[in-house]
Structure formats: structure tokens, C-alpha cells
Amino acid sequence: MGTLAYRESQPGKQSEMCVLSQPTNLARIAEFVGSQARRAGLDEDAVYDIQMAVDEACTNSMNHAYEGQGDGLVSVCCYEDETDFVVSVTDHGRAFDPGTVPEPRLNAPLEEREIGGLGLYLMRKLVDRIEFSSDKMLGNRVVMRKHRKVRPSGCQSPE
């Protein structure tokens, strides 16, 4: 089962994709985020970064919030404001507190490296700003922002 809902409105407004919590939907989400990010003017490196951050957030929703069950909903919402391309990922699974996840020890030798915590760590590094919230009504939400180069309307940025 693929995309349940896809809503795209005018440039500068919000676009949303809603899928079932199945990892086979991750590629579809990446494609959606990529096209929205490019339309917002992000360069290819920035597009890759935000795609990865969203991939990690969605994987967390699927594996942890929904504990691997494939019948939950994951909603990915994209929009632009004056300075940033913004993506929020929302689920309605088990409440998640990022403060409970230890940071990976990047300099530990092979035998001591732990398996967990990498996804969250990468998310924080890949975007310019990230905010987590968890609420019984609104679910778990992570909002990620990537700065975009502001350019005069109708022109490409020279970089």
C-alpha cells in the first residue's frame, strides 16, 4: 500500500504526503521531499541532507513509535518560509522523547560502538534546526529546517 494522500498547493504553500508506516514507503517519501526541496531552491547537497534527515525521522516513526507495525500513519509535510525549507514528520505512535536516546560515542573503538542513536545524531547534524514535540493529541512531531539561499524572484542564485 503506497501513498494514502498527497496534497500539493501553490508554490510557497504547504505540500503533504501521508503514508502507511511501511519501510517500502521510504523511497517514495525521499522522492517527494527531493522534488519539494529542489523547487524551494536547495542545492543538491542540501537536498540530499534533508532527504536523509527525513528518512531517519520516518524510520524512527516506523521502527520505534509504531514498533514495526505497518498500519500506522506517517505524515510528511513540506513548506518554505522566508529563510528555510521546512519539513515536519508526524506520527501517532508511542510517545517519543529524544532526550532518552544517548549520543553515539563516535570515537569509541569498534568493539565498544553501540548500535543505536545514530539516526537521531545524523538528523541533528544534517539540518540547520530541529525541534521535537510529543503530544497525545498531535502525536510525535519533528520539524526540520534547512536554510535556503534567498534569491530575487525570477533569478537563479549565482552560487
Added chain:
Amino acid sequence: MDARAPNEQLVVPIEGRFDAVRAPALDDHLQALLRAGHLEITLDLARVRYLGSSGLRMLLLAHRRQLAAGGHLTLRRVPPRILRTLQMAGFDQILTIELSPPTDETNAGGPWDG
């Protein structure tokens, strides 16, 4: 079971997305190769488009397994963005990443695309 020289390199090309969907199947594949006696395994990442934390975890576990068996896991032809991900996670300090340019050698194993 074929008799293999312990230091014979088996090259496994990987293609596409290396994410939560595909990492488990690749893990099974590498375990099967190890059981078949392949101690020295090289993953060719030239055609990997994306590597996420699921893939990173799998690489860590596979590397530990090879080492525990007296073997080794090497990565080669790592695309720049994938290398950046590995560096961000500190995996360039743990995994062996071959930086030499690609050669025309024939791969001993078939392509794996999950």
C-alpha cells in the same frame, strides 16, 4: 561447499538505496557468504545512491562478524556523499575504506541489488 583460500577477496557490488528496507536482506546475504567460508569481503559501493543509519548499523555488525571469524570487511569505490555519511558517523575510523581508483577487475560475486 567450495574450498576457498582464506585471503581471497570476494567483491560484492551493492546498488541503490541502503536503507531500513534493504539493510536486513544484505545482512542475511553477508552472513550466508561468511558461512560459505568467505572471510575477506569487499563491498563495492560505486552504485549506492543512499546510505542511512540502518545501513551503517548493518555495516558495523557485518564488520564485527568478519573480524570475529578472523576475516575482514572492506569498502571500496565509495561515492563522495556516502563517504561523508560514513565520516559523520565516525565509521571512517572503524571500517576499512579503500580509496584507490576503480580497476577493471571482474567481480568474483554477482551484483546484489536486494
